[in-house]
Amino acid sequence: MLNMKKTGIILSLVLGLTSCIQTKYFVKSEKDLSLINWECNILNFLPIKNSDLENSPVLKTSYDLIVSKQYSKLNEYLSSIQTKNSEFYLCKTLYYISKTKYNEAFINLKKIDETSYSLIRDLLFVDLNYELEKQYNSENYNKHLQDYQKIIDKYPDNEYLKKIIALRVRYIRYNY
Amino acid sequence: MKKLLLILIPIFLISCSESKLLLKSLNQFQAPLNYVHDSKIINHDKSAKLAIKQTNFQSLNTLTSVSKINHKLFPFIIYNYEEINLAVKLGQSSLQENYPDFFKNAFATESERTGCYLLSDNINESDYSLEITCDTCKVESKYQRNCTVVFLLFAYSMSFQEIGFPAETNLLLNVKLNKGDNLVFEKKYQVYTAQPFLNVQRRNQVKLRADFVTNMAESLSLSTKNGIEQMIADINNAIKKNSAN
DSSP, X not given: OHHHHHHHHHHHHXXXXXXXXXXXXXXXXXXXXXXXXXXXXXXXXXXXXXXXXHHOHHHHHHXXXXXXXXXXXXXXXXXXXXXXXXXXXXXXXXXHHHTTOHHHHHHHXXXXXXXXXXXXHHHHHHHHHHHHHHHTTOOOHHHHHHHHHHHHHHSTTOHHXXXXXXHHHHHHHHOO | OHHHHHHHHHHHHHHHHHHHHHHHHHTTOOBXXXXXXXXXXXXXXXXXXXXXXXXXXXXXXXXXXXXXXXXXXXEOSSEEEEEEEEEEEOBGGXXXXXXXXXXXXXXXXXXXXXXXXXXXXXXXXXXXXXXXXEEEEEEEEEEEEEEEEEEOSSOEEEEEEEEEOOEEXXXXXXXXXXXXXXXXXXXXXXXXXXXXXXXXXXXXXXXXXXXXXXHHHHHHHHHHHXXXXXXXXXXXXHHHHHHHO
8 A cells, every 4th residue: 555655656756747848838829820921021021123133233142142141141242342322231221130230220221312212211211210119118109100101101102012011010010 | 426527617617717817818918909091192172071970889899808619628548638719809998099089080081081071070061971880890809728638658748729810800880971961872881801910930928919919909900991991982982973963
């Protein structure tokens, strides 16, 4: 009888210990119905057309290197460029966004002055403002919504932009 | 009989407490309703004046509620599976903005952008009066908790899982446009939206539940947006037709 008790206690101790080790606790959303993979959103949802990439070798190379996550190579590539024009600053901005260095990205974004990049500049300006405010826990959903509203009203015929902003608003909605 | 009761009573108590615990947890979160108006601003001739009369906007529940759908238990010798499905109904308590006020503001903003009329607060001075009745405003979703236990020879493995399902909104709006005492136009708008979740990795329980509430509010917000856009397009047509006659 005493032996049985001992065995019982030992067995329950072993079970208790192994359960502590093996217990898993995880939470997930309904996979099949998920729509967006936000993690690569910034690059997947930028208003850059294929023609923009074809016309600019700097932008094309930088874009490819960001997509393949070769950041050190991109840094080297950008350091080797002599002409510091809007394209260069846009690539630098995208590089720093990919590295989540939003302050540096913001500094480079302000240097973009070419009108052909005004849309992407305006959009990234609001995105970066949000990311910076998030770092200090001071993000305000309605304020960012108004900022995106201004961009939509500034470029009313751009249907692609509407889709991009809808995704941005979704992101803010779930992450503020 | 006694043994059966001893098994059934704890199961009943656990499943009752599950819904209360989830409700307590969901009540910590409030989600925003406001959205971006992506319609193109149209510069119509806004000579007609329209006053809105909103009625019955209380069809959205005051409090968010959780009720049990079912409780499944599969007790096998080496494999046990338990699943509790809970139905969550969105209430005003989970929203940052008051729903009738949000609707009124969204309608006013959209009217300013695309309406061929000017909104007025005074019914007596207006050419048209609009009566919007919200007959149904239901936002529902399912939340599942499941637990799997596998007994091995000297060990057992246990895993818990929580799944938030996409929110579904059913919005039924009844609109009547009057010119004086004459009915110009009447229509029922039924908007149904199933709002998918964002595919965000590395969620924890708190984040999942916060996202779950946000998903329900987002579903209501976008359904309202769709309803308002359809409504204003029809009001524009009705006013133009009426003016032509």
